[in-house]
Amino acid sequence: MAAPIAVALDAPDVETASRWAAAVAPHVSTLKVGLELYLRYGPAVVEAVRGARETALFLDLKLHDIPATVAGAARSVAGLAPAFLTVHAAGGADMVRAAVEAAPETRIAAVTVLTSLDEAALGAVGMRGPARDAVRRLAVLAVEAGARALVCSPQEAAMVRAEVGPDVTLITPGVRPAGAAQGDQARVATPEAALAAGADLLVIGRPITRAPDPGAAAAALAAELQKTGASPS
Numbered sequence: 528m529a530a531p532i533a534v535a536l537d538a539p540d541v542e543t544a545s546r547w548a549a550a551v552a553p554h555v556s557t558l559k560v561g562l563e564l565y566l567r568y569g570p571a572v573v574e575a576v577r578g579a580r581e582t583a584l585f586l587d588l589k590l591h592d593i594p595a596t597v598a599g600a601a602r603s604v605a606g607l608a609p610a611f612l613t614v615h616a617a618g619g620a621d622m623v624r625a626a627v628e629a630a631p632e633t634r635i636a637a638v639t640v641l642t643s644l645d646e647a648a649l650g651a652v653g654m655r656g657p658a659r660d661a662v663r664r665l666a667v668l669a670v671e672a673g674a675r676a677l678v679c680s681p682q683e684a685a686m687v688r689a690e691v692g693p694d695v696t697l698i699t700p701g702v703r704p705a706g707a708a709q710g711d712q713a714r715v716a717t718p719e720a721a722l723a724a725g726a727d728l729l730v731i732g733r734p735i736t737r738a739p740d741p742g743a744a745a746a747a748l749a750a751e752l753q754k755t756g757a758s759p760s
């Protein structure tokens with residue numbers, strides 16, 4: 528079985544993204560298309576990276592606007608049949624609900640607090656208190672508004688799982704294999720720790736795509752997760 532990893536295809540051009548997709552797809556469950564590619568190429572890039580593969584498609588557009596606009600945006604991409612589409616939970620319950628109702632076949636994944644933010648950065652934008660308090664609040668709000676998936680850091684996964692129960696898909700970026708560069712991620716953990724904490728899907732970009740051989744890097748991570756029993760075989 529493919530490892531529960533969504534590879535973030537954050538590439539400057541569709542040729543690079545397609546090459547990465549072909550290399551990693553045999554080893555992982557999901558391919559993630561984000562703002563860098565989608566804003567440049569639009570829906571065509573989704574078809575290009577998906578190709579004829581069975582791999583699930585995660586459209587990470589982090590919608591954040593008034594409810595009517597988010598509903599329209601979600602409807603616009605629903606035809607691409609993404610397994611997941613992200614919205615920011617901070618857009619509020621009505622906004623999350625609007626996305627859920629506009630794209631009923633897609634799992635709307637509400638981003639709680641970006642994994643690049645540490646306590647100081649959160650304080651600077653006016654969010655007082657520890658990150659995990661904001662994550663908890665936003666997770667509950669989003670699930671009550673109908674979101675069936677949540678995005679949080681692996682450091683909050685166990686707390687969120689306890690809060691929202693087993694049926695919500697927990698997606699964790701901020702995943703770094705031991706020794707990998709942290710880059711701009713602030714709240715991180717290893718893949719094994721993320722799964723042990725209750726994550727269902729690990730978002731991993733640069734540790735795979737910037738490796739000399741992205742296919743080999745994805746295969747090694749998948750094998751490691753299986754060896755440690757962290758991933759289903």
Ligand SMILES: O=c1ccn([C@@H]2O[C@H](COP(=O)(O)O)[C@@H](O)[C@H]2O)c(=O)[nH]1
Nearest residue numbers: 535561640641642700701730731732733
């Ligand atoms: O809180 C969030 C939400 C989304 N992301 C996205 O995940 C990947 C992470 O890539 P790495 O190279 O493994 O850091 C990237 O596409 C982000 O847009 C996130 O990091 N944090």
